[in-house]
Amino acid sequence: MDKILIEGGRRLVGEVQVSGAKNAVLPLMAASLLVDGWMTITNVPQLKDIDTFKILLRHLGCEIEADIPAGILKIRASEVKDAAAPYELVKTMRASVLVLGPLVARFKKARVSLPGGCAIGARPINLHLMGLKKMGASVTIEHGYVTVEAKKLKGAKIYFDTNTVTGTENLMLAAVCADGVTTLENAALEPEVVCLAETLNKMGARITGAGTDTITIEGVSEAELKPAFVRVIPDRIEAGTFMAAAAMTKGNVLIKDCPFRSLEALTVKLREAGTEVAEEEDGVRVTGDYPIRSVDVKTLPYPGFPTDMQAQIMAMMAVGNGLSVITETVFENRFMHVGELKRMGADITIDGRSAVVRGVRGLSGAPLMATDLRASASLILAGLVAQGVTEVSRIYHLDRGYQKIEDKLKALGAEIQRVKA
Ligand code: EPU
Secondary structure: OEEEEEEOOOOOOEEEEEEOOOOHHHHHHHHHHHHOOOOOEEOOOHHHHHHHHHEEEEEEEEEEEEEEOEEEEEOOOOOOOOEEEEHHHHHOOHHHHHHHHHHHHHHOOOEEEEOOOOEEEEEOOHHHHHHHHHOOOOEEEEEOOOEEEEOEEEEOOEEOOOOOHHHHHHHHHHHHOOEEEEEEEEEOOOOOHHHHHHHHHHHOOOOEOOOEEEEEEEEEOHHHHHHHHHHOOOHHHHHHHHHHHHHHOOOEEEEEEEHHHHHHHHHHHHOOOOOOEEOOOOOEEEOOOEEEEOOOOOOOOOOOOOOOHHHHHHHHOOEOOEEEEOOOOOOOOHHHHHHHHHHHHHHHHEEEEEEEEEEEOOOOOEEEEOHHHHHHHHHHHHHHEOEEEEEOOOHHHHHHOOOOHHHHHHHHOHHHHHEEO
């Protein structure tokens, strides 16, 4: 299994290009199930999760053509051989559940292995199922699979008790061709939800309100839908990870294609910590300075501070000049990186949903184990400023969501390499 080796202490300087957003591509791939015709998605990053979704779509019966270096993905869902997402795929990628809505909408039946808990929390899909039931579907759970059936979904008024990104996306996908109007209340506001709604509208759907907490979907007939040609939005979390890397290494990095507007919560915190963040014509320039001022952070649904940046900001606060309280409100178990950061000399105590981080003067390189995608990124950031060599193993987590991060960091001056174990 591959490992990443980092020799810390290099300042990051230069320019880096942000790739397309993983969490925007996956729902667009699911949207291709709604039509018979070639959907074209561009700016698609080279990531393991996207490969897994391709396997899933092929398993369902879709044809796929990909020009991977060019970032172009074409999907055609003329027929479905088997409307089921098997355990082997769902267990490696929970976003597989996104096929539920479009499959039941177009093919009247869908079976998806129920995702269990994962490294960051229990992550149930009860709200996805609640919405489908409200739209008239029958839902049965047997042998670890959920089966959803409906001759024709009906528009409904759906209220989410908890803000859910893929839940909002799944029900939006389901409602596109439903009979009548569906409203999603307390819907997720994430840019990836907006990207999906805009794509669906390009395909002929009638969706308004995406990006607010009330989304209205007026059902259209299947005949009104056509495939679309779409460009995926840039990955705000990848961009944010590079912003933190530049800040921590006292670097000076121009982040190109940076979705600055969707990174306000992070920008505010970086500036409070003493980092300079400036929008330029072709990107966002981040200039780090020491000492890093310790700041408190609380994760929240968008536009709050993203949970997907919590581990990275914690790595930064680990070398801050004081005390930082980092509170995770989105997932109940997203502190797996703490133990690894402590092995590098970080001073962190977990108290319920908060981590109290006392900044230390320096971290020291150590052999580490990545536990989930964003935890992996935080260990790499910590390795960039640690004294000596950091060795991060289990980096298959990293490959799920960061396109060639080691190449991008190396181009900025980091001493980093991938080695075959
Ligand atoms: N929740 C429920 N019931 C549901 C659905 C969600 O209780 O039916 C709870 C979850 O357990 C969690 C909270 O609601 O406590 C928010 O979960 P959400 O459904 O929003 O998460 P998700 O849709 O499964 C997406 C991203 C995650 C990101 C979260 C939060 C995708 C494919 N995944 O997950 O991305 O952390 O939203 O922003 O869009 C990542 O990229 O590393 C990643 C984990």
